[in-house]
Amino acid sequence: MxxxxxxxxxxxxxxxxxxxxxxxxxxxxxxxxxxxxxxxxxxxxxxxxxxxxxxxxxxxxxxxxxxxxxxxxxxxxxxxxxxxxxxxxxxxxxxxxxxxxxxxxxxxxxxxxxxxxxxxxxxxxxxxxxxxxxxxxxxxxxxxxxxxxxxxxxxxxxxxxxxIRSGNKGERFRTLREQSKSVYIWTVQKFSELKATGHFSEPFSVGGFKWRLHLYPEGIPKAKGKYLSIYLCLHEESESPPGSEKKKQYESQLPSGKRMHVEFKLSINNQVKDKEPKKLSEIGKVWFSAVETAWGFPYFAHLDYLRWRRSDFIYKDALLIELQIISMSLDTSLSPP
Missing domain, CATH: 2.60.210.10 (Apoptosis, Tumor Necrosis Factor Receptor Associated Protein 2; Chain A)
Structure with missing residues (x-):
């Protein structure tokens, strides 16, 4: 004792x-x-x-x-x-x-x-x-x-x-873009000649972030030969300086601890006026992060249907893809003061 x-x-x-x-x-x-x-x-x-x-x-x-x-x-x-x-x-x-x-x-x-x-x-x-x-x-x-x-x-x-330790862990959620009606149009030329491994659009900016669309004309592996697949991707590639022999560097736009919720709509447009359906569309509501940089639709459209309606959706061997980013919100981890 x-x-x-x-x-x-x-x-x-x-x-x-x-x-x-x-x-x-x-x-x-x-x-x-x-x-x-x-x-x-x-x-x-x-x-x-x-x-x-x-x-x-x-x-x-x-x-x-x-x-x-x-x-x-x-x-x-x-x-x-x-x-x-x-x-x-x-x-x-x-x-x-x-x-x-x-x-x-x-x-x-x-x-x-x-x-x-x-x-x-x-x-x-x-x-x-x-x-x-x-x-x-x-x-x-x-x-x-x-x-x-x-x-x-x-x-x-x-x-x-x-x-009680003063860690001040938490998160902040803020909206970057609300209910936008603006769209990005990607005209994919020579559709029949595209490689099955995929084809990227040119980078474009929305809400302060750079994006690209990724099209798989014959589908990703699990949908190969049956469906057309389309994905929305954060553009992670930073260009090397002109004349530089260094390889292109890849850097995340969303550092660790940050997530971004994006609501978007992807469509393939009917290129024949006054013909139904005018669009084939899918809506995504997803979280992007440093790890999850691409989201989309592996089974966007059945290839047999597109071939059957070839003159409507694949007009003169061109595909018209429309993207509307409806809203963007950023979720950031709080750090101690």
Whole structure:
């Protein structure tokens, strides 16, 4: 049994302010349990040595060192007479400021449950400060065995400590483009001569970002030979300086931690006036990021249908693709100040 080596500083706030949510639970305290098998012996030893409280061993919780202080007949200096007083003491030897939410526990041995008092607000510790509840439970209630706290001269206390770190993690969502009706038209010439591996449009700018369309005239591998596939892509290629022998560099427009929600509409236009359908269209609502830079439709249009309507949609071996970016919104992770 470890005895106190110092006199506690009177830094506790009034008990009624420190009392928070009182609850019962079956799970034991996560961070530290103090079990006393002979309460009367502890009281006798403390009084014999002219000490008024018992100090637990040091323990680690939430990345800091702590100690539990128990006043078995109450902390008279902080209005705790005739009560059990329980405090948490920071054991950081350097002047470290800690803000923490603290939960104190007393075990009811008859119910086999823990009665707890949880803080309403964070407690502040600086260096070796201490804070707790001076009137945790009255001695009259505690010593009455029918209440379950002190049974066969044994009792159990505990604590959980959750240090609050100023990480300021979060995110900000802002709209870049709202309900735009403007469109980008891509005329794909010599459609029948395009390579099956895909064909890119020229880069174009919308909402402060560069984009390209990627057309697979015979479909991506899982749709190959049956469907035409079209994708909207963030343009990741940065051009090398003229005359440079360096290879083209690829750099994401969306750094790690940023996402962009885009609602867009892709269409293949009927090039014969007053003929239905006027368009074959699909609408996408997707998130772009540094990893996900391309979204689209692997099964955009059945190739048999396009061949059947060849004079309408593939007019003079040209395909007319229309893109409308309806809205763009940026989701950015917040960083600490």
């Amino acid at each position: 470890r005895m106190p080596y110092g006199v506690p500083k009177p830094l506790d706030t009034p008990n009624e302010e420190m009392r928070g949510l009182e609850t019962w639970r079956e799970l034991p305290p996560t961070h530290y349990i103090l079990k006393i098998e002979s309460f009367t012996s502890l009281v006798r030893i403390l009084k014999k040595t002219s000490l008024d409280h018992y100090e637990s061993k040091e323990f680690k919780a939430s990345g800091h060192n702590w100690m539990l202080l128990l006043y078995p007949w109450g902390d008279e200096k902080r209005n705790g007479s005739h009560h059990i007083s329980l405090y948490l003491k920071s054991m950081e030897y350097y002047k470290v400021e800690i803000n923490a939410l603290v939960i104190f526990f007393v075990y009811d041995q008859l119910k086999d449950k823990y009665w707890s008092i949880q803080d309403k607000t964070a407690r502040n510790f600086h260096g070796q400060d201490e804070s707790g509840v001076s009137q945790l439970v009255s001695l009259k209630r505690f010593e009455d065995a029918s209440n379950g706290f002190l049974v066969n001269d044994s009792c159990v206390f505990g604590v959980e400590v959750f240090a």
